[in-house]
Amino acid sequence: MIKKSILAASVAIGISGLWGGAWADDAPDLEVISKIRDEGFNHSQVMKTLHHLTDRIGPRLTGSPAMTQANEWTRDQLTAWGLENARLEGFDFGPGWTWESVDVRMTAPRTDQLYALPISWYPGTDGPVTGEVVFAPMKSKADFEKYKGKLKGKIVLVDAVRPYKDPTELNAEDRRHANESILRYTEGELEDVSAYDVPEGAPGDDSWVSYKSWGYYLTDFLEAEAAAAIVRRSPRRNLLIDATGYQYLEGELPSIPAVRMASEHYDRAVRLLNEDLPVSLSLEVKARYHTDDMQSYSTLADIPGQGRRPELVMLGAHLDSWFMGDGAVDNGAGVAVTMEAVRILKAIGIKPKRTIRIGLWGGEEQGYYGSYQYVKNHLATRPAREDEKLKYMEPYAREFGMFPIAKKPEFDRFSAYFNLDNGSGKIRGVYAEGNAAAAAIFKTWLEPFHDLGADTVTMNDTGGTDHEVFDDIGLPGFQFIQDPLDYDSRLHHSTADTYDHAFEKDLKQAAVIMASFVYNAAMRDERFPREPEPREREEDLKKDEADE
C-alpha cells in the first residue's frame, strides 16, 4: 500500500515537472491498473476472440455474409460479457461481393499455374476466359490513346513493372519495407516519431481522390475496348497478393473480369513478352454479388456511465477486412484488443462515470463508412461536394473538409475516442493529434506502462483509419503508436494476413493499455480537452474560388 502511494505521488511529481502541473490530477488509479493487468495478462481471451474472427468467420469484406456474421457474433459476445444495448447500426453501402474460386494459368509459351486472386467487385467468368496477353501499362487517360483499338479480346496487363532493388542498397526507411522483416521500434526511431513535423502548405491534397478514380476510368476504357480481362500487378513480392478493389454502386458494376497477379508471375509474363514471345493466359473466376441488403453494419455496445445523461468515452476498431487472408492484423487484432479491453473492464467490475462505448466499424476499407455514419447519426453533419470525379466515392470523401459543421446535441457530451488499427504490434505510445493537453495527459497515463515498452507521446497526427472522422470535426480521436512488425512490409492487405502472424504478448499488452486509457478517460473529473475547432483554411477558400 505504501509503495503504491509513493509511486503515485512520484508519477504526479514527475509529470508536473515536465508539463507544468495542470494535469497532475490525471495520475491513474494504480489499484485499478493492477486489476486491469492481472485480468489482461492472466485471464486473457484476446487470442480466442482473434481465432473466432479469423479462423472461424474468416475475411469480412463489407457487404459480405461473413461481415454480417461478424456483426452478429461480436454483438452477441459483447452482450455475453455484460455490455449493454449491443446493437448494429446500418449505413448505405451497395452490393456486397464474394469470390469462391480462381484459376489462372499460363498456357504459352509454357504452362504454369499462377498465383492470382480476383479483384473485389469485378464479375466472375462463365467458364475459362482464354486469350493472348498484351502488356499495356497505363497511368493516365493520355495513355489510352496508345492502346485504343488494340485490346479487343486481349488479356491486358495494365500495370508497369517495378524491378526489385537490392534492399541492402536502399536507405533505412525503404529497406524496412523491402526487407519484410519483423521489426520493433528502437528508441531512436521512437524519438523520430516524437519530433513534431510542422505542416507545410495546404493539406487539401486531393491526389488520393484522383488515385481512387483511376481504377474506374481504366475499367471504363477496357470495357469500351472489349478487352477479355484485366490483370493487375500485386504490389507485394514473394508471391503475396494484395487484390484490393474498388467498390461499385448497383447499375455501375464492371462487366469484365479482373485479377491481381503475384508480381513474380506478372513480371515473368512481361519479360517473355519483351522477347516478342506470345504469352497466353487462361483465367476462371467464380464470384458473386450480394444485393439482398444494400446496407452494411457496425457493431456497438455500451458500459453505461452514471447519471441521467453521462458523457461518452469511445473505443473502436474496424471489423471489416479485405478478402485476402483472414483479416487478422488488419484489423482482427484491433477488434480483438478493443473487445478484450471492455471485457477486462467488465470483468474487474468498474462503475464508470462516463458511458464507455465500443464501436466495431464496417466499411472502413472503402472509406470510413461505418464510423462516419456514426458521426453523422450522433455528432455532426457537413454538406456534400457536388463533383463528377466523386460519383463513386464514399460519403466521407464527398464531405471531407466541407463547412459548416452542424453539431448535434451529443457533440457536447462526447469526451474522447481511442482507435487501434496499425497491425498486431504492441503499443509503444500514442499520437496526440496536435492536442497539447492530450499529450500531457497521455504522458501521465503511460507512466504505469513504461515496463511494457509504451512511453512515447507525439504531437504528430496519424491518419488512415477511423479516429479521423472524429478528429475532422474537432472531437478528440486518437490512434496508438504500435510496433511495426511486418504489417506494412508484408501483411497489410495481403494473402498472409492470417491468425498466425499476430503475437499473443503484443495483443495482451495492447488490451491492457487500451482498457486503462478508456478507464482513465471515463473517470477523469473533466471532459477530455479538445483541440481548437476546425475552420476552413485560407488556402482551401482560395482554391474553391479558383475552381469555380
Place this chain on the structure above:
Amino acid sequence: MIKKSILAASVAIGISGLWGGAWADDAPDLEVISKIRDEGFNHSQVMKTLHHLTDRIGPRLTGSPAMTQANEWTRDQLTAWGLENARLEGFDFGPGWTWESVDVRMTAPRTDQLYALPISWYPGTDGPVTGEVVFAPMKSKADFEKYKGKLKGKIVLVDAVRPYKDPTELNAEDRRHANESILRYTEGELEDVSAYDVPEGAPGDDSWVSYKSWGYYLTDFLEAEAAAAIVRRSPRRNLLIDATGYQYLEGELPSIPAVRMASEHYDRAVRLLNEDLPVSLSLEVKARYHTDDMQSYSTLADIPGQGRRPELVMLGAHLDSWFMGDGAVDNGAGVAVTMEAVRILKAIGIKPKRTIRIGLWGGEEQGYYGSYQYVKNHLATRPAREDEKLKYMEPYAREFGMFPIAKKPEFDRFSAYFNLDNGSGKIRGVYAEGNAAAAAIFKTWLEPFHDLGADTVTMNDTGGTDHEVFDDIGLPGFQFIQDPLDYDSRLHHSTADTYDHAFEKDLKQAAVIMASFVYNAAMRDERFPREPEPREREEDLKKDEADE
C-alpha cells in the same frame, strides 16, 4: 603498365609475408584479371542465361522433359560460345514426374481456396478427392500404433504444428531465418566463418539416411491404412511452399496423393480441429510420370588444354531444380554464373595449360546423381553398402564412406573442381575444406577481388552440394562463401525461387571471380595441391564390427 607490375609485386610480397612464400608464384596475372573483369562487368550475358533457364525453360526436376530441354539448351549454348565436345552424360534415375495443376479447398467448416502443391513422385487424382480431415502427427514408427484403423478414407495431416515465435525474441542465428530478410555478411560474421571448427567425435552420422527413409515408411503406412490423401505442412511461412518429395523407383511408386500445404492454412485446419470442429477438404491433382527414358543427364563441355593429355580443372553447378518456382537461385544462378565464367574465358581468348571442363549436373537434389556418376565414370569407384534401409537411396548414399577407393587413370590428371550452389549472393570467399595449401593459394587469388567484397578464406568444410563427391575421394573440390541474402530464410526450395530474386550485380561479381579462379588453376605450374587421402576412421571400423 608500371602501376600494374607494382601491384602484382606487392600482392606477391603481401602473401609471402602471410603464408611463408611457398605459393607466392600463385599471384594472378593481373592483365588477364582486367580482361575478365571487363568482359564480365561490361559485356555480361549472365542475366540472359538465367532468364532463359528460369522464365523460358522453368523448373527442371530431374527426369522431367524440362530438364532434358535444359540439358540440350546448355549443351548448344556452350557450343555456340566455342566450347568443345559439349555433350550429355547419363545416369540411371528412374521415372520422372511433372504436375500440371492442383486445387485444394477447405469445404467445412467454411470454404476457402488453399495454398498447396502436389508433392513430387506422388500420383495425381482421378477427379477431386474429398474427405474429413484427421490431424495425426507422426514422427516415428511407434506413432503408427496410435492411428492404426482410424485413417481409412481420411485426409491425413501428418506433420506437427510449430507455432511461430516472435523473431525479435530469438537469438541472432534463428532470427536471421525467421526474419526472411535479405542479408549480406558483416565483417564479424565473416570472421566467424573463418574460425576453424575442430571436428568432434565420429562424423559417420547416418541420421540423414533415417530422415530420408521416414517418408517411405509413412507413405507405406498410410497406403496400408487406405487413407484418402496425405497432407504435409510446408516448413516455410508467409504462404511459401516447399513441396520437395521422395524419389521413387518404378514398381514402388506411391498410390495415394500427397500435397504440401502452406503452414498458415495447415495450422488453421489444426486449430479448427482442436475445437472439435469437423474440417473437410477437397483435393484435386493432375500429375504424371515419365517413363520413356529412365536415365537422366548432366551437361558437360570443355575448353581444351594444351598437349596430348592435359590435366583437368573443373567448375560446375547443378542444372536440376525442384518444381516450386523456376529454380532460379537453386540453382539457375550457379549454372548461369559457371556458364558465364567459361563464356568470359572463351571471349577473352585464353589458351589454358589444363583442360577446363564445365559440369552442369542432373539429380543433385535427389542425392548428387549426376556429379557422382561423373566421378564413377572418370575418377574412382567404391563398393556399395548392402542395407535394407537404403533400398530407395541414391548410389551416393549407398557408397558414401566405403573403402577401398578404386582409382581410375584420370584420377591423377585431375587438378581441382569449383562449385557454386548457395543461392545468388555474391562471392565473399571460399571454403578450403581442410586443405591448408589450397587456403594459401586462395588468399592470393582473392587479392584482386577485395574491392568486390571477396576476401575470406576458411579452412572449414561446407557440404550439401556437388563438390562433396570430389572431396570425398580425396580430390580438391571447393564451394564458395556467398552472401546469404534470403536464400535460406525464404527462397530455398520454395515457390518464390524465381528470376526476380537474383540480383544482377551479385551474379556478375561471382562470374568474374569464378572465371579467374578457374583460369588461375588452369595456368599454375603444378597440379592443385591435395588433402591427405581419405581412409577409414577407427570409429567407423569399430562401428562396422559392432553392426555385424
